[in-house]
Amino acid sequence: MTKNKPFNDVIDHYDKIEGNAANGSLKKLPKLRYFGYFFISFFALGIMLLIILNILL
Incomplete structure (x- = not known):
């Protein structure tokens, strides 16, 4: 899997600190x-x- 080149240094910093949500999946x-269901x-x-x-009473 290749890593995309960051748009700028700030995006790269946030990606390293907070993680990249685009790679995640709710199926995992x-x-x-199940909690949502x-x-x-x-x-x-x-x-x-x-x-x-309300209808019956």
């Missing part, structure tokens, strides 16, 4: 992905439950 973070599902089910309870 299954726990984060749970979070969205929890709020969607909660909203649907509130709507149903």
Whole structure:
């Protein structure tokens, strides 16, 4: 894998200090992905439950 030449010294510095997010992938973070699925599902089910309870009561 070849490393891209930095645009300038500041970009090179930030790349060394903070890392390069462009090379990362969310597929390598299954726990984060599953947490997102749970979070969205929890709020969607909660909203649907509130709507149903408001209609019935």
